[in-house]
Amino acid sequence: MGMNYSEKVLDHFNDPRNVGELKDADGVGTVGNAKCGDIMQVYIKVKDNVITDSSFKAFGCGAAVATCSMATELIKGKTLEEALTITNKAVMEALDGLPPVKIHCSVLAEEAIHAAINDYLVKTTGVGLPEKGCTGCCSSCGKH
Amino acid sequence: MGMNYSEKVLDHFNDPRNVGELKDADGVGTVGNAKCGDIMQVYIKVKDNVITDSSFKAFGCGAAVATCSMATELIKGKTLEEALTITNKAVMEALDGLPPVKIHCSVLAEEAIHAAINDYLVKTTGVGLPEKGCTGCCSSCGKH
Amino acid sequence: MNTAIYLDHNATTYVDPKVVDAMLPYFTEKFANPSSIYSISEEVQADIQTARETIQNLLHAKNGKIIFTGGGSESDNLAIKGYAYANQSKGKHIITSQIEHHAVIHTCEQLEKEGFTVTYVPVDDKGVVKIEELKKAIKQDTILITIMYANNETGVIQPIEEIIKIAHQTKIAVHSDAVQIIGKKEINIETLDIDLLSFSAHKFYGPKGVGGLFVKKGIKINNIIQGGGQEFKLRAGTENTAGIVGTAKALEIAMQNWKEEWDKEKKLRDELEKSLLSLIPESQVNGHLENRLANTLNIIIKYVEGESMLLLLNSNKIYASSGSACTSGSLDPSHVLLAMGIPHEHAHGSLRFSLGKKNTKEDIAKVIEVLPGIINRLRAMSPLYKGGK
Amino acid sequence: MNTAIYLDHNATTYVDPKVVDAMLPYFTEKFANPSSIYSISEEVQADIQTARETIQNLLHAKNGKIIFTGGGSESDNLAIKGYAYANQSKGKHIITSQIEHHAVIHTCEQLEKEGFTVTYVPVDDKGVVKIEELKKAIKQDTILITIMYANNETGVIQPIEEIIKIAHQTKIAVHSDAVQIIGKKEINIETLDIDLLSFSAHKFYGPKGVGGLFVKKGIKINNIIQGGGQEFKLRAGTENTAGIVGTAKALEIAMQNWKEEWDKEKKLRDELEKSLLSLIPESQVNGHLENRLANTLNIIIKYVEGESMLLLLNSNKIYASSGSACTSGSLDPSHVLLAMGIPHEHAHGSLRFSLGKKNTKEDIAKVIEVLPGIINRLRAMSPLYKGGK
Ligand SMILES: Cc1ncc(COP(=O)(O)O)c(C=O)c1O
Ligand SMILES: Cc1ncc(COP(=O)(O)O)c(C=O)c1O
Helix, strand or coil: CCCCCCHHHHHHHHCCCCECCCCCCCEEEEEEECCCCEEEEEEEEEECCEEEEEEEEEECCHHHHHHHHHHHHHHCCCEHHHHHCCCHHHHHHHCCCCCHHHHHHHHHHHHHHHHHHHHHHHHHHCCCCCCCCCCCCCCCCCCC | CCCCCCHHHHHHHHCCCCECCCCCCCEEEEEEECCCCEEEEEEEEEECCEEEEEEEEEECCHHHHHHHHHHHHHHCCCEHHHHHCCCHHHHHHHCCCCCHHHHHHHHHHHHHHHHHHHHHHHHHHCCCCCCCCCCCCCCCCCCC | CCCCEECECCCCCCCCHHHHHHHCHHHHCCCCCCCCCCHHHHHHHHHHHHHHHHHHHHCCCCCEEEEEECCHHHHHHHHHHHHHHHCCCCCCEEEEECCCCHHHHHHHHHHHHCCCEEEEECECCCCCECHHHHHHHCCCCEEEEECCCECCCCCEECCHHHHHHHHHHCCCEEEEECCCCECCECCCHHHHCCCEEEEEHHHCCCCCCCEEEEEECCCCCCCCCCCCCHHHHCCCCCCCHHHHHHHHHHHHHHHHCHHHHHHHHHHHHHHHHHHHHHHCCCEEECCCCCCECCCEEEEEECCCCHHHHHHHHHHCCEECECCCCCCCCCCCCCHHHHHCCCCHHHHCCEEEEECCCCCCHHHHHHHHHHHHHHHHHHHHCCCCCCCCC | CCCCEECECCCCCCCCHHHHHHHCHHHHCCCCCCCCCCHHHHHHHHHHHHHHHHHHHHCCCCCEEEEEECCHHHHHHHHHHHHHHHHCCCCCEEEEECCCCHHHHHHHHHHHHCCCEEEEECECCCCCECHHHHHHHCCCCEEEEECCCECCCCCEECCHHHHHHHHHHCCCEEEEECCCCECCECCCHHHHCCCEEEEEHHHCCCCCCCEEEEEECCCCCCCCCCCCCCHHHCCCCCCCHHHHHHHHHHHHHHHHCHHHHHHHHHHHHHHHHHHHHHHCCCEEECCCCCCECCCEEEEEECCCCHHHHHHHHHHCCEECECCCCCCCCCCCCCHHHHHCCCCHHHHCCEEEEECCCCCCHHHHHHHHHHHHHHHHHHHHCCCCCCCCC
């Protein structure tokens, strides 16, 4: 039902995991913009280099919500290094796929994880992740 | 049934009056050509300036047959002068009208009457009707 | 459909069972090709003619002819390209608006590629075409103004009478995409004196894939589909007899009591509007509140995104839309709302409810019951929403 | 229809009742706009997709896509103009034949007005496109060859395989108007390697007003109706869901036992042909006797005119045609017969019988019983006929 989403996507949209702010988050990453119609905000708590908790807020379509839900699930319990290896493909696969027009959402979710980890690293070590630059995937933002 | 013909047209097509050659005709007129898809041949017998009998042959559509049938009916018993005043409109009216694409058939029928009378006059007096020239109505003959 | 609540009649309607009944004979018994010359063809041809006349009577359109087409989009294409091609010797400038359906906008863009120039007149914040801008856009070589009658997303009715008066002062022809208003309201084409007008059967309980174009006497258009001589040589192809007869029947039914239907739907729509506005903070109606189709409510709900709302409404078996049906699969917010000056982030949060004949008070009550909870839930997870704190 | 005998299936067919049944749900229950995003739309969208795949399977057309259109004429227009516009940078010359349907010929003429050049290849006296002439017509800037698969008037099947081989040697694309053969014979699009192929549902017991165009992968065409993004952006407009589903169902039924049907109709047609030729002096069959649709008999009966014959057949409730349906209302004899070198006066006297599923031996016997008398009667009044004397 709706946009040819998989059962998994609909499940994570209808019953999203890890919704809301983490009050005392160690890192917060926000990507996307309202103009595009997608904003994702990922919160992480980190202890001994391990992501002990994660949550998100999202303004966006069903896929945006579902990818955030899945992404935060995937990184929980992972080390920062492990979390950084989680690609948009991994998020998509975990959701049994996404419709072609919605693939950018999984890219945004990956970027949101990176942004949150970057935020944590900057705060704790003063040094962030190497710049990746815009991947230009969000064809709708009008900038690319 | 068929080409939006009136009842009258269909009657004269299905049961044409005066079909065939008149063996000892005093005048015969042939108009149209096979290329156009319409040939009409009108026969008349004349006595004391009056058309005592008339018949026709026709190669053509339903309207061609019906207009010939009606035209020969209309001229029977008429003087030559009266017959010459019978226009294509008179034939059409007598048939309760013709579809627009078939109006040329009534023109041909009028011409066939004239041609038959002309033939009679040439044969008997050596002088025919004044030349009318082609009316150019037969848009399908390819000449106009 | 059981308890399903369909509130997307501007996208399409079901076919009225009486219309289906009217169509059925043309599939199996009266199936003959109307162009053939035997009796059974003539019957069908006569029935097409009757359908044409029925529509002309209902639309008061005896000052021209109705061409049947393969739908509203084709009608728009035929009107605009057909007029442009046939009249390009007079000029190559066309005026339209920024809020037209894609069938008009993309057709105009196509003509631009072919050397025509097009002015896309803006609208005000109520979604009404700015008449002063339209006047200013008129040039020496303007040949056609094409402005929709009622907008599909907001329902806003455009000042077509005025536009026609202005256009005719300088002999410019006027086309209107009336797809959303025909069948909902009585239109008098002859009084309007409009030159070209498109409609589509599936917007008024007729079949999909069949539409019509009114062409005023004396207005010359080229055909855009060449072939046989059907439809006054303006639309080649064996006639969709069932569809044509169905279109006439549907319009007949629609016009029988359009006023009562209009009033009924207006009452329901107003109730929905009032309740949602009062129950959902930071929500607003898009478009002119008065000059609007009675069945249409376009509402912006800030800080939430349209698709999410639709999905959660869908879970409640409530079917509505966000933006137009054609673009709701894409990421771009509605060009209509953007043209009205609504910011992108708010345009993403628009919902369109469009009511129809079967909708009841209970349907509306259900939406009123369900939607605020959906909004609360989505706002709670929205990074844009600070109100909840 | 009682005792009526319909022998004009090349003009159109009745819709198979099973096809009507397949269509019915899409009017009233499954009515949603396939472009919307709620559940009931997705079902319809999936059904359209299934219809598309069914047709691809039946036509062995997995090497490309099927675009649904508003009929065979539109498919022809979309194929030819769409390809011409999208590929004009490569060249502006098109090759077609003199015996194409008007949907192809008039489209080519339209392109000529727009600066394309078109060669109309002649046919031999059997109605077969002259391959040598076609080869000679190929120029440096030829981009498209469009030749019909089977002629609607004579039934003659054209050497499409050979034409495709020739065309592809120099990278010229091939379109075929296959409106008359699809549904009558199994076609393998993939083996053929054809680039574009048109069909129309109402020629194989499907509904009128819906057709299809096969477009091979990698072949670029422009749309000719702009608007929403339906049909891979190649045909704007809300989909005619009932019509699309009906088309797939009709083709499915047609392909189930096309061979038996072909053989059955061939037997009846051959019986009709043999008897008429022997009973009516100075009559002849038009077109290739072997490479011909099994259901079609085009016969010239000298010294009489087509419409007269049709009217008298009509009085006997026998429905046939003379020339194509589209032109039988006009005075011009068939361009197809003229292209075959048949003189005007004989071309005027052609009759086409095209058989269908319900025709019986008794139908044929009736025609054989009735037609000679009709001919005698008409010849008796024909000034061209001297044989009777
Ligand atoms: C060979 C051929 N091409 C094209 C067409 C046009 O199809 P339609 O009438 O569905 O537009 C027809 C029949 O009318 C035909 O016989
Ligand atoms: C205003 C407007 N114009 C044109 C169309 C196109 O009509 P159709 O889908 O019948 O092609 C629609 C609806 O889709 C519409 O709402």
